[in-house]
Amino acid sequence: MKKNQSGFAHIFIVLIIIVVIGIIGLVFWRVTSNKQSSSVPGEVTVDTPKIKDLGINLDYYNEATGMAGDIAFIKLPAVPGGIEAPFLEYGRYTPESSAGPARLNPQPTFLAPLGTKVRSLVDGKVVNVSKLYSGDYAIHVQPEGSDIIFDLEHVINVKVKVGDTVRAGQEVAEVSDYDSRNIGGLGLYEIGVFFPGDPPKHACTFDYLDDSIKAETLKKLSALQDSWEQFIGNTSIYDQAAAPIPGCATRDLVEG
Missing domain, CATH: 1.20.5 (Single alpha-helices involved in coiled-coils or other helix-helix interfaces)
Known part of the structure; x- marks a missing residue:
């Protein structure tokens, strides 16, 4: 037994x-x-976290107000190596100048009036808030279960800290006053889809738009570029015909 x-x-x-x-x-x-499911840079699948908010308001250009949502249309100062438009697309080529070496823009850049609120692009956890060389800040938000980081760069008056959980559309900062004197008194901020590594890389931001905002956002980005060229009287600012998707000059990964 x-x-x-x-x-x-x-x-x-x-x-x-x-x-x-x-x-x-x-x-x-x-x-x-x-x-x-989300670890291959630039590869977007049904399981990949998506951008549900652009961070600021984007709309069609209103000639009466001089605004396209939060984006201001003003005559920008001609500064060597400076910003020539209120929106600079991902992968845009910037030639070498006194401001720095030639490069491809890893993060779409937007100009908006100082004080404009900036919102989180995605749902997730704040994994980094760091001060930049420019005296303003970067905020990194990482969705749960993903190794992709969605970043907001050149922001001030940050309202979140590392460890906070945020929702897409939640106010987290304001556009930066960095270099405001060279962009007509406006503020700026950048957004990105970031893959840490050696070297770190960014992917075409607008490939990561959520279906709930994708179609309308892409139409507005295309219209924004058309409206700016009409406003400035120069149809060579953007090359939309060569762009694989509105807002991205390339789908190749960009280091930085």
């Missing part, structure tokens, strides 16, 4: 070990699966 009990106990222990190993394996597979 004791021998049988000992045998049953042994079998029971083995079964428990098998169950525990199975649970550990399942948890590991699910975590790995979630990570893999």
